[in-house]
Amino acid sequence: MKHITTDELRTMTDREGLVIQGCGGDLSEWVDGINELLTQEGILQNGDTFKDVSVFEHNGCTNLLFSMENMDLDIGKLAMWRLQSHATFGGTWLSDYLPNRLGVDMNGPPVQKEKPDCALIGQDGNIFNLMGIAARTLKENGLGDQAKEMRERITASGSYDNALCIIGEYVNITSVEDAQEQDCGFEMEQSY
Incomplete structure (x- = not known):
């Protein structure tokens, strides 16, 4: 192996x-x-x-x-x-x-599929809540078919861990804090 x-x-x-x-x-x-x-x-x-x-x-x-x-x-x-x-x-x-x-074009050079950012870290961890947030993010980015496919795969996945992996295949999982910082138009600096 x-x-x-x-x-x-x-x-x-x-x-x-x-x-x-x-x-x-x-x-x-x-x-x-x-x-x-x-x-x-x-x-x-x-x-x-x-x-x-x-x-x-x-x-x-x-x-x-x-x-x-x-x-x-x-x-x-x-x-x-x-x-x-x-x-x-x-x-x-x-x-x-x-x-x-992986977003590979089977007839051309490899290309990474763009995934929208989705603020899931810091949200209620109920898988149906996370799935809903991710599906809404996909729809807002014109990816309604992917949202449907993701929901179907999650409901058939059988485990919380597999469901999280599936969500990660469709969106870039970010934190609520990151999204709030970006909404304010600036990045907060870490101070030590």
């Missing part, structure tokens, strides 16, 4: 893989578990297992990329498994993750 940066990930537009999002604990257990599950489901064929696995961090979440190059697998069954287990594993294709999470 190798660690890669999101900048390295952005260059992988010519590859395909399975991205599992929000992994915690011992990552080798995740790899072994995914290999075992996919073998049981008849997806990995002829004793093959994922060996080329990369780890990367994005928006506070640890993710695994399982390279599909030179793999003996049933891609149709893998596609169905990915859809059925999405709420559990956050599985997506690399070719979907790059444009939708």
